[in-house]
Each structure stands twice: as structure tokens, then as C-alpha cells.
Amino acid sequence: MRSSRLTFFLITLLTCSAAFASDTPHMAWLKAKCALCHGEDGSGNTPEGRSRGVPDLRSEAIQKLTDDELAKLITAGHSRMPSFKATLTREQVMLLVTYIRSLAKK
Template sequence: MKKTTQIAILSAALLIPVSTASALDAATNYSKKCASCHGKDGSGKTKMGKKKGARDYRDAKVQASFTDAEGIKAIKEGVKKEGKVVMKPYADKFSDAEISALMKYIRAFKK
């Protein structure tokens, strides 16, 4: 086998697990830390989600109501309504990359 072919195969093998791992992480992180309120389907129609006032991320209007930057800020700093914490901050739980991946994951609920 030619050295260049070997290198190409090697680097492809190295790249694939990295990209799937981050996509998987967002799904795992979401189901562990976010789905209790925002719902597995992003609807926010869980017991906790209804109590805290989570919105329906399947709705295009809801998705359009906040920018990626605002969403990321909410994940990092948490959300307060009328002085009460309705979502806690996750800046110390996840890296910036994981938070961006979660933001993308949330966008994917849009119908």
C-alpha cells in the first residue's frame, strides 16, 4: 500500500469517530440535563417544563424568537423570570463546544 493511501485511510478513521462523538454527546447531554423540562421532542410539555414555562421548540415562531447567541447565553447563564430561576446555568457543566452542540440540537426540533 502506498504511504499516501495509508495516511488518507488513517486520517479518515481518526476523523469519523470525533464528529459522531460530539453529535452523540449533545443527544446524551440533552436527554440527561435538558429533556426533563424541554422534553425529548423539544415540546417543553413535561411536568417540569409546564411548571417552569418551557416553550415549544418544534414551533418555528418560538425558534425565531431567540438568536443562537441568546440561546447560548441562556444555557450558560441560566434563565430568570420575575426574579426566580426557571433554568439553572450550565457554564460550569459543559464546555463551549458542548453548549454550541446543544444549541444546534435544540434548533433541530423545529418542524
């Protein structure tokens, strides 16, 4: 009995991690990776953001960059901005670019 419960638990765990790795990632989970420094609204007004001097992602200086330039910066990192090359797929990076664009329109 105990072992079948354990199997059920493991299958649930595997299903959940597969969902995270799929092509339709949860936006909240993605945004959490960036919010530590950039804030949910992209303003960079967080303790970590202020100490690193992050730019306001809604500003014209950032918004005038092309989608490709933004994607490259997110993938490769820049100065005190960490690289996300190992942790994000191209699709996830493009979703974040779309998200950064949506911040400016508010």
C-alpha cells in the same frame, strides 16, 4: 489476581469518563440534561416542564433568537431555567443550539 482486576476496572472507568469529557459528546447524554424539563422533542410537555412553565423550544419566539443569544441563555440560565455554566463547555452549548434548530424543522 484481585488487585489486577481492580486495576482493569479502574482503567475502564477512567476511559469512560474521559470519553464523556471529550469534544465529541454523546448527544443523548447532553439532551438528557435538558429533556427533564424541555422533553426530547423540545415541547416542554413534561411534568417538570409544565410546573415551571417552560417555553416550547420549537416556537417562533425561541427560533427567532440568534445562535449567540440561545448559547448565552443556556450558559447563564434565565428565570426558572438553571445555569449550565459549570457543567457544559462552549462546544457542548453550541451542539445544543444546533439541536434546538433541528427541532423546529420537523
